[in-house]
Amino acid sequence: ELDGRVVRPGDGDYAEARQLFQPRYDSVAPGAVAYPAHAGDVAVCLDFARRSAARVVPRGGGHGYAGWSTVDAGLVVDLGAMAGVAVEGDEVHVGAGARLADVHAALAGRGLGVPAGLCPSVGIAGLTLGGGLGIASRAHGTTSDRLTGARVVTPDGVVREAGPDRDPELFWALRGGGGGNFGVVTEFRLRTHPVGDAAFAELHWAGADSAAVVRGWQRWLGGLADPFWSQAEFTVEAGSAAALAVRAVCLDGRAELERELSRLAGLVGRGPRDSWITVRSYGNTVRALAGCPGGGPERCRLPGRLPGRDPRGLLGRDSYAARSDFWGGPGLPDAAVGAVLDALGRYGREVPPGGTGVVQFDGVCGGAVNRVPAGATAFVHRDSAFLAQYLAYWPPSATPAEATRHQDWLDGLWRALRPWAGGRAYQNYADPKLTGWREAYYGPNLARLEQVRRTYDPERLLRFPQAV
Numbered sequence: 001e002l003d004g005r006v007v008r009p010g011d012g013d014y015a016e017a018r019q020l021f022q023p024r025y026d027s028v029a030p031g032a033v034a035y036p037a038h039a040g041d042v043a044v045c046l047d048f049a050r051r052s053a054a055r056v057v058p059r060g061g062g063h064g065y066a067g068w069s070t071v072d073a074g075l076v077v078d079l080g081a082m083a084g085v086a087v088e089g090d091e092v093h094v095g096a097g098a099r100l101a102d103v104h105a106a107l108a109g110r111g112l113g114v115p116a117g118l119c120p121s122v123g124i125a126g127l128t129l130g131g132g133l134g135i136a137s138r139a140h141g142t143t144s145d146r147l148t149g150a151r152v153v154t155p156d157g158v159v160r161e162a163g164p165d166r167d168p169e170l171f172w173a174l175r176g177g178g179g180g181n182f183g184v185v186t187e188f189r190l191r192t193h194p195v196g197d198a199a200f201a202e203l204h205w206a207g208a209d210s211a212a213v214v215r216g217w218q219r220w221l222g223g224l225a226d227p228f229w230s231q232a233e234f235t236v237e238a239g240s241a242a243a244l245a246v247r248a249v250c251l252d253g254r255a256e257l258e259r260e261l262s263r264l265a266g267l268v269g270r271g272p273r274d275s276w277i278t279v280r281s282y283g284n285t286v287r288a289l290a291g292c293p294g295g296g297p298e299r300c301r302l303p304g305r306l307p308g309r310d311p312r313g314l315l316g317r318d319s320y321a322a323r324s325d326f327w328g329g330p331g332l333p334d335a336a337v338g339a340v341l342d343a344l345g346r347y348g349r350e351v352p353p354g355g356t357g358v359v360q361f362d363g364v365c366g367g368a369v370n371r372v373p374a375g376a377t378a379f380v381h382r383d384s385a386f387l388a389q390y391l392a393y394w395p396p397s398a399t400p401a402e403a404t405r406h407q408d409w410l411d412g413l414w415r416a417l418r419p420w421a422g423g424r425a426y427q428n429y430a431d432p433k434l435t436g437w438r439e440a441y442y443g444p445n446l447a448r449l450e451q452v453r454r455t456y457d458p459e460r461l462l463r464f465p466q467a468v
């Protein structure tokens with residue numbers, strides 16, 4: 001009944017069609033993966049699910065952390081064949097199957113951008129519906145703040161054009177209420193912003209300076225102007241000490257960046273051991289930070305033949321677990337920084353070799369993000385200083401027991417920080433172990449989100465463990 005394609009178990013492409021970004025979900029076996037050609041096809045899929053009582057889940061880029069864009073024996077509605085990106089005036093119309101690389105590339109050529117994450121194979125759909133944070137957030141807001149309208153197929157099979165004047169409550173909920181709720185978006189309309197050059201810096205201090213760097217970085221971040229982004233990131237592998245890198249992007253020129261880096265060195269108490277600055281176009285900065293391989297855009301994709309992939313694609317997949325905290329005010333007190341350093345120090349003793357532990361303090365909050373009132377959209381996190389993400393990656397060869405040890409290390413770090421963490425977490429870093437996820441992801445916006453869900457999906461056609 002579809003104009004698009006359906007891949008079923010036994011079909012040649014099924015092994016690829018069932019994959020998400022993380023190999024750890026490869027064992028999930030959907031009954032079918034549909035690639036709708038248009039919103040009408042999506043309505044047919046939802047109608048089928050309603051009549052047959054089959055589970056149905058939408059899929060964008062398949063990068064959701066918890067694996068909830070696939071389902072055993074159910075129907076996956078993959079938007080990958082609807083991935084067009086068309087600029088119209090100061091807006092861009094983005095098919096819900098587009099990957100971030102598609103969006104950044106189409107806009108950069110015209111001197112435009114939308115604030116979004118970097119990872120090229122992440123889907124615009126999941127990212128926007130849960131907020132969307134990246135290097136231009138402080139300057140231009142979350143991705144969802146730029147949303148002016150969306151085409152949505154709601155569980156009753158109706159194709160709606162949600163916006164400020166039509167289905168306004170649905171439009172409110174789509175801006176941060178989390179992917180997989182309320183309906184299947186087939187197109188996003190986003191307000192663009194002009195882009196010019198971006199100055200990028202990376203700095204390293206001696207390991208012994210780590211606590212001073214985090215302390216100084218937190219104070220520095222609080223005084224940065226909107227056109228800045230910065231991240232302080234620890235990485236650790238078994239057998240070696242944790243390494244700390246501070247990265248910064250300034251959309252306001254190299255001189256401003258250099259001035260701010262001097263202020264950072266002053267707050268840390270000493271200059272970095274090494275550092276460099278590169279000035280490139282915004283588009284090339286995004287490509288470089290995203291780790292896109294050289295050559296054409298087709299190489300900056302996951303390999304494969306199905307929509308969203310390319311046979312020439314060179315990107316890889318990763319298995320990992322992650323947890324997050326939005327940190328407010330002054331950030332981590334000294335004791336919390338000590339707890340992070342202790343956990344990094346324990347890594348090699350607690351975790352089998354071959355993986356990587358990451359602690360990432362991401363300066364994607366503040367500026368334009370925090371000027372929007374917490375209830376203006378469903379994205380509630382408007383008063384944080386920065387977002388922290390803690391990750392444990394394990395190698396493809398890890399046994400389930402070994403993967404559990406990586407996750408145990410992560411959980412130990414997360415637990416150690418509870419005395420100081422504010423309790424808010426990022427809905428786009430879906431954390432299946434977070435028992436208080438309703439409050440952590442949505443805070444006071446939860447009740448309104450639940451009302452939207454009751455209005456548009458009273459029978460709970462769309463459901464997953466952390467569905468609104």
Ligand SMILES: Cc1cc2nc3c(=O)[nH]c(=O)nc-3n(C[C@H](O)[C@H](O)[C@H](O)COP(=O)(O)OP(=O)(O)OC[C@H]3O[C@@H](n4cnc5c(N)ncnc54)[C@H](O)[C@@H]3O)c2cc1C
Binds near residue numbers: 058060065069116134
């Ligand atoms: C490597 C990596 C880097 C990341 N970097 C960033 C970053 O810089 N900034 C940031 O903010 N986030 C980042 N994220 C998190 C990312 O925003 C979320 O994982 C997001 O959910 C991924 O969207 P997706 O479409 O790829 O995922 P999917 O797994 O396809 O979808 C995620 C959820 O949204 C639902 N969904 C998908 N498509 C639709 C649709 N069309 N309509 C309704 N619901 C839908 C799914 O059912 C699922 O519940 C990153 C994730 C990864 C893996």
